[in-house]
Amino acid sequence: MRLRQIEVFYAIYSAGSISKAGELLGVSQPAISKVLRHTEDTLGYQLFERTAKGLVPTREATDLFEGAARVFNEVNRFRARAAGTKLGTDKPLRVALAPSIGLSAGPRAVANFAQKFKDMSIEIETFHFDEAVNALRTEQTDIAIAYQPYPREGMRIIPITTAKFVCVTPRGHWLNKPGQITARDLAGESVIYLNVDAPLGHLLSSHLENVSDLQQSRRIVVNTYYIAKMLVASGAGIAIVDEYAARGPSSGDVDIYEFAENIGLSVGAIVRENYNISVSERAFLDALTLELRRISG
Secondary structure (H helix, E strand, O other): OOHHHHHHHHHHHHHOOHHHHHHHHOOOHHHHHHHHHHHHHHHOOOOEEEEOOEEEEOHHHHHHHHHHHHHHHHHHHHHHHHHHHHHOOOOOEEEEEOHHHHOOHHHHHHHHHHHHOOOOOEEEEEOOHHHHHHHHHOOOOOEEEEEOOOOOOOEEEEEEEEEOEEEEEEOOOOOOOOOEEOHHHHOOOEEEEEOOOOHHHHHHHHHHHOOOOOOOOEEEEEOOHHHHHHHHHOOOOEEEEEHHHHOOOOHHHEEEEEEOOOOOEEEEEEEEOOOOOOHHHHHHHHHHHHHHHHHHO
16 A cells, blocks of 8 residues: 555544545545545455445454554654754754843844744753853754854854944933943943953953053953943943843943944854754744844844
8 A cells, every 4th residue: 555545544444434534634535535446446355335324444444544543643753753854843942142142132032933933942041152162062052142253163153243332331420421432431430341251351351451541440350241230230330241231131220322442243153063053043043133133223
């Protein structure tokens, strides 16, 4: 028996009639009858007896049904797996996000993605850069979203978008400042920095070191820009942070100024070198990109 014949036989046996089998398979009654006749001719015996009450399975049909059910179930599983592989829904979406992205653009991007891929499991974590790379190496995650990603052995970068630094101050700290400030405006201020071991912290510190005569009253060093922002909101100082951290939750507690210094800032996805992005993973990256751009305006 061919696969189509098994499928038709299973449908007739399960539904109890040719018309209902046709409805299950989405084909016409004459087409079902034709396949059944051809199957019985090929086998050399009847599978169903035609009675006044409808079709009655023969003993031979009953003997065959269990095997047909196993084949039919395996075919359905194969079809579901094939469809899932195309959409990437046969395995969970596993993404590691930089903390400020995870707390700003991340939630809405995940929500929008989940609306489209309703049957897909999602695993989201937040990691700093080195932690994210280690998670990729140990296959704890499949994609890591990072600032200033740079090539590591066995990894490749997928560019996503660009971002910029902004200055955050306690509400009302500067009453007469224009909407844009320069590095020299930081002179005499208590400045909160990101640790130089982080890519953004290193990038900003390297730039500010080149500004002569820049003296701050105090330096506070943190590991996460969201901590820096909360310290700013508490009056501990001012900070230069990425725009996603600044414009995320609780942005009403601080004032945000454009930072005039020309510092290039990139956002990208890191994946293992030979890792192929699935359709669903690409859809998530697209959703995240849209949300990041919405925040940056």
